[in-house]
Amino acid sequence: MMKKLMKNKWLWIISVVCVIAAGAYYMQMGSTGELVKVYEVDKGPVVDYIEDTGEVIAEQSATIYSDLTAKVETINVDIGDEVKKGDILFTLDDDALQYQLEVLKATKAGLTASKSELEKPTDSNLLQKLSAVVNSAKLAYEQLSDQLKTQEALLESGAVSQSVVDDLSSAVDIAYANYQAAVNDYQMAKKGTSGNVVDQAKSSLAAVDVQISELESMIAKASVTAPYEGVVVTKHVSIGDYVATGMPLVTIDQLGQMYIKADLLADDIMMLEVGARVVISNDSGIETQGKIRKIYPKAHTKVSDLGVEQKRVTVEIEFDSQVGMKLGYEYDLEVVLKEVEGIRIPDSAYFKINGNGHVFLVKDMEVVLTQIETLTEGVDYYEVSGLQVGDMVVQSPATELEDGMTVQLEEESIMDER
Structure with a gap:
């Protein structure tokens, strides 16, 4: 029984001590005031x-288009690949173009040989032979002409028939034609080949050269290359596809x-x-x-x-x-x-009363309700007038905070400039 009374006595004493300690704690808290977080007004950037x-x-993106109508033979890149200027991206089938090029080259060889023959100087032996032909043809023509005159005289006397004269007249005409042809051959050989004929041969050769150049240019376009260093962002075709001139092949963005x-x-x-x-x-x-x-x-x-x-x-x-x-x-x-650059406070310290801006200033451990004017509203800070650098303002003030209340500073926190 005695032990039980002693135990109750000690419990009572401990309870009294706890009550006294708690009372002392709350009295002390009441004397120090509410805990607040403050910001020291400074000068800095205010950004909205x-x-x-x-x-x-x-900056530069290019879609490369086909310059040929052909089948896509190879593709050397994929989407996301980086390429350098001049890299071969695609090749198109150029077999038909290669065949046409070989035909034109053979034609050029033939025209070149013909032109060379036409430009050769005339052979002197040939001129002598042609001159002899002219003389022979002339002699034959003159002899037949004399015979025709004789036969015409005999026809008048009735010694020969008209048919004999007619046949001889035809022979004279043929002899004259042969003579004129021999003269023309001799004169042409003597002058050499006509300049017009040589010029025509040169023109034909030049036309073939142009066609060969165009074909070689088209064959070069069968290899599609990168115009600059970049990255492949789009492929518009696949191997085996047939593309027409003007169809898109690939898009490259410049790096x-x-x-x-x-x-x-x-x-x-x-x-x-x-x-x-x-x-x-x-x-x-x-x-x-x-x-x-x-x-x-x-x-x-x-x-x-x-x-x-x-x-x-x-x-x-x-x-x-x-x-x-x-x-x-x-x-x-x-x-x-x-x-802007100016005197600033964090937006968390700012609030309005009756449409006017206010803050709680901390002076001598008491809060002072202070009206201010905002000059610039930023995202994190406000530029204000009515405060000075070094003033302490309460951040995120509690609703129960009132003008003149005693406060205890939680910490002085100056936010970093943006």
Whole structure:
């Protein structure tokens, strides 16, 4: 029984001590005030920006088209392959063209031989022979002419018949024709081949040369090469396909020269101008600076991921470092609308009462409700007047905080500049 009474006594004493300690703790807390987090007013950048995404685009992209009507014989690249200028991407079947080229080369050889013969000088022995033929033909013609005169005289006296005279007259005509032909052959041989004939041979040869050159050019186009260093982004044909002149074969984006294309809300574009700063980043840790180089003049309708139709305007963004940037990838954008340097507070310290901006200043461990004016509203900071550098303002003040209340500082936290 005695042990039980002693045990109860000690329990009572411990309870009293706990109550006294708790009371002392709460009295102390009441004397130090509510715990608050503060920010020391400073001077720094205040940035207002919009967030969106954009896609990396090649400065130069080329679709290569077929210059021939032929079958695709080989394909040496695949989508995503990097190529150098002059690399053979495709080959087209050129067997028919090669056959035509061989025929033309044979024709050229024949024309060249003929032209050489025509341009050779006349043989003197040939001229002597032709001259003898002329003299012989002339003598035959003269002799037959004399005989015809004799027979015509005999016809008048009735010594010969008309048919004899007619036959002899025909023989004279033939002899004269032979004589004229011999004279022409001699004169042509003496003058050499006609200049017109040689010129015609030269023209024919030149025409064949043109055809050969055109065929060789077409055969060269059967090997499709890369126009510059780049990456294959699209293949339009497969091996065995028949392509016509003008059909697309492959699309190549140039490496090393890239920009970002983004569609921004039309309402935000009203506050932007060429040269506006852009912060570019992604989840992989890539971050670089850029600026808007072009704002398209016309808005277009685009459906958002939530199915809402929005008016957007396309902009082009150039950026400083292209290290790690990949064609076709999307990157996060912070497009700066306004950027000033001034006295600033975090947006978490700012609140309104009756439409006017206020903060809680901390002075002598008490909060003072202070009206301020906002000059520039940024995403994280506000530029304000009515405060001085070094003032302490309460961040995210609790609703129960009132003017004149005693507070205890949780910590002094000066946020890093953006």
